[in-house]
Amino acid sequence: MRVLATTFGSRGDVEPIAGLAAALRALGAEAVVCAPPDREFADLLERLGVELVPMGDPVRPMVGGDRPPSAADAPKLAGRLVDAQFAAVLRAGEGCDVVVGTGLPPAGAALAAERLGVPYRFAAFVPGVLPSPLHRPLGRPGKPFPKGETDNRVLWDIDAENLRALYGPALNAHRAAMGLGPLDDVQGFVLSDRPLLATDPVLGPWPGAGPEVVQTGAWLAPDERPLPADLEAFLDAGDPPVYIGFGSMPWQSGKDAAAAAVAAVRDRGRRIVLSRGWADLAGDGDDCFTVGEANHRKLFARMAAVVHHGGAGTTHKAAVSGAPQVVVPQIADQPYWAGRVAALGIGAGHDGPVPTFESMSAALETALAPETAGRAAAVAAQFRTDGAARAARLLIEGAAA
Template identity: 50%
Template sequence: MRILLSTIGSRGDVQPMVALASRLKALGQEVHLCVPPDFRDWIEGLGMPVTPIGPELRPTGKANPAASLPTPEQRRRMMEGTVAAQFETIGAAARGCDVIVGATALQLAAPSVAEHLGIPYVFAAYCPAVLPSPHHAPPVLAMLGDTPASAPGDYREHWARDAQRWNDHWSSLINPFRASLGLAPVGDVRGHILTGRPWLAADPVLAPWPEPADPAVFQTGAWLLPDERPLSEELEAFLAAGEPPVYFGFGSIRAPQGLGEVMVRAARALARRAIISRGWADLSPVDDAPDCLAIHEVNQQALFKRVAAVVHHGGAGTTTAAARAGAPQVIIPQSYDQLYWAQRVRQLGIGAAHAPGAPTSESLTSALGEALHGDVAARARSIAPTVRDDGAQTAARDVMATAQRKSG
């Protein structure tokens, strides 16, 4: 059986697919990944073939104050280029495949390619907020603070507007390619991408689907990639030199200007040592004092068990890793589903939700002090054993079953 896994985005979008690919490979399946070129060497080093799609994304992690926003015409040309590249690249990579699994909502071509080839297509979301439900707002609208005032808790109208936005942006770009493949036009682009039965690759304790009896959503659990890498000698020495430090990191997304300095000041205000993960934004401490250490990509599963708290942007992967390690969290959401994860950490009592955007030293000190409170730390430790690690295994078996049902 040959399976194509396709995603477009940062490390947080790609790593769960690598976890699923690894489980499928262990079950004797042939896997192929279609991901941004930034991750090709890493994945091929794991023994799995890659077809790169789109441009390198790492340069987008650094803020460029001189950069201007694209004009509407430039944005339109970028969207046209994205759709064309996806149809060409995924179309070629999918030849000979038995099923396509797509993650992230910008799978603009994968469902059409699967339809053209007559093979199943599975869509997976890493966060409940990505999938339509009357119980939460669409992530883009939630990010803008655009929530209904007249009917709290019922977001049907906002999801209808979200569907129209998808159609307005993408239908005129996708449908000509579908016509070239002999396919009928789609009138509901979002529904076409998400399918009638999307998968939710998120932990049911951290991120439960709000309607657990809903057969339209299949919650597999989070897709976690085991990490056996040792920590570096430098990091081990730093950890051994004092009380558990606070970990700060923004992963592979853009960080607000001056965030490294704000992080270090917040840690020092609470008499804590700091580990700064440089990430794609190249965060760094303000000085060379011995109470701070800057690191590159690291085994979070090992490190998070040895820190006092984890301060991060609120990606699904980092949130889950910190929760599994029993580390209290501070989430500083910047966009999209990160607001959901911040709210969940606060609701579960395992950390603090900072306001969206750029923190100040004072605001981050306050949030970190809240997360370091004894009750919060105890709650984080109590939640840790309930976070499952078998989501990728569950998904792998269902991917195989989906392909077998089609071939049978």
């Protein structure tokens, strides 16, 4: 059994695929990953013994450069992604039994699987990329949603139109070269039949209407690394600190949010663990420890609260660790996760990407309350940690059927 998994995006798009690949290997299957050639992604996969097939350009320089991609760049970038993914999956997919695609819409992977004659499954890391009349789609570049529109079916039709405009030209150019007719339903082609939803059922539930979706639980990559000795010493030297980190968010809004968070945490007399992240954050003072790449699940379990941007991976890791959260959403699916954290009572979801000292202080008051800590511990006890293993078994059993 050989599975090819492909993704394009930030660390939050790559790490779950690494978790799936590790689970497949643990069950005796082969796994290969097509992903951007960023050094940190290669290091992650190498640590897990998973083969990386480089695909496209590195992501971090692209989003963190002097001119980050804009909505106007989206059609050109979508076409380049289709080309890169089609070529990489064709190159690495020979002899594979199934192709799993996720991250930015993997239209090129779906087409390569068709060319190879192997099954293709889409996997989502947030419910809002899968159509349902019970929730709105996440926004994407293209035609905007009409102001005040509440019929989710109308919004999903617009999402399908935008997917067709972004990915259809490159996708259909490859199809024409293969002697195939054009596709009109790019949305259905990319999302596949019976897509996998890799979110925890409590934290990110499927609403239960729409296509047949298989919710596996989150795909957590195994990580047995100890925390650095100097970080352990800092943690042992006082009460649990507050973690502040904005992950793969390299923009000024993340830096501004971190600055407001640092000031509000210090005002409460709490110490800080500050994650450097893609914004290259750095702290000062004896009450602040700046950390690079680390075992987040182990680290979050030592925190009084976790302040972050609301990426799916960070939200799930904080939840499984039992740490109260403050989510300051920046883009994409992050407002959804902020809303879920608030709805579950395991922390606060900030309204907007740039907090003030006052708004961050109010969010911290919620997160640091004893009842929030109790609720976070209760949700952690319900969290299923076998999502990657469950997905791996489903893929193996499906290929054998």
